[in-house]
Amino acid sequence: EAGVTQFPSHSVIEKGQTVTLRCDPISGHDNLYWYRRVMGKEIKFLLHFVKESKQDESGMPNNRFLAERTGGTYSTLKVQPAELEDSGVYFCASSQWGLALDTQYFGPGTRLTVL
Amino acid sequence: AQSVTQLDSQVPVFEEAPVELRCNYSSSVSVYLFWYVQYPNQGLQLLLKYLSGSTLVKGINGFEAEFNKSQTSFHLRKPSVHISDTAEYFCAVTASGAGSYQLTFGKGTKLSVIP
Numbered sequence: 001e002a003g004v005t006q007f008p009s010h011s012v013i014e015k016g017q018t019v020t021l022r023c024d025p026i027s028g029h030d031n032l033y034w035y036r037r038v039m040g041k042e043i044k045f046l047l048h049f050v051k052e053s054k055q056d057e058s059g060m061p062n063n064r065f066l067a068e069r070t071g072g073t074y075s076t077l078k079v080q081p082a083e084l085e086d087s088g089v090y091f092c093a094s095s096q097w098g099l100a101l102d103t104q105y106f107g108p109g110t111r112l113t114v115l
Numbered sequence: 116a117q118s119v120t121q122l123d124s125q126v127p128v129f130e131e132a133p134v135e136l137r138c139n140y141s142s143s144v145s146v147y148l149f150w151y152v153q154y155p156n157q158g159l160q161l162l163l164k165y166l167s168g169s170t171l172v173k174g175i176n177g178f179e180a181e182f183n184k185s186q187t188s189f190h191l192r193k194p195s196v197h198i199s200d201t202a203e204y205f206c207a208v209t210a211s212g213a214g215s216y217q218l219t220f221g222k223g224t225k226l227s228v229i230p
Binding site for chain 2: 035044106
């Protein structure tokens with residue numbers, strides 16, 4: 001069974017540009033999470049989808065970030081316009097049941113560098 | 116809200132020696148506790164989790180962790196490490212009740228196994 005996949009693995013953009021990150025969860029997992037790790041800091045929660053609905057977006061830093069999950073399958077995270085402080089590794093995770101005790105399976109991450 | 120403190124950012128240890136990676140948490144509600152590992156160029160992989168019951172939890176690759184409620188700790192141990200254990204280890208918590216299932220992470224501990 002394929003794990004969580006993320007694309008691209010790396011992205012280098014200039015300040016002010018737009019970048020879109022994609023996450024494909026494990027097949028059959030209704031719950032999808034986005035996290036971010038800024039260099040030297042802890043991994044922080046951004047938001048949680050249940051199917052195509054946003055269950056919790058309390059971690060989204062500002063309105064330059066837009067997350068979507070079309071048809072409850074893959075998800076995209078768009079940053080527009082990108083700022084220097086957006087640099088970091090963006091992780092996606094998925095889980096089957098959406099319970100606190102459920103294991104979240106993580107993708108390899110997308111490393112975003114904003115110059 | 117929850118918080119997690121991993122007291123050591125880097126831990127060097129010789130091969131076949133024992134290791135303990137420390138994790139303390141803070142929460143006003145009951146929590147579930149997790150340890151994840153990230154090998155180079157890979158996503159986070161669950162090592163073990165504590166949900167309830169026995170305070171000693173055994174995970175993959177010979178790791179175990181002990182939940183100590185009075186000390187609010189969840190330290191990870193392995194009696195004899197291998198070169199392949201070189202990785203970054205993350206302690207995480209989530210509230211056990213209904214609501215958001217976001218994971219709150221510590222800053223990570225880089226374990227370096229020296230041959």
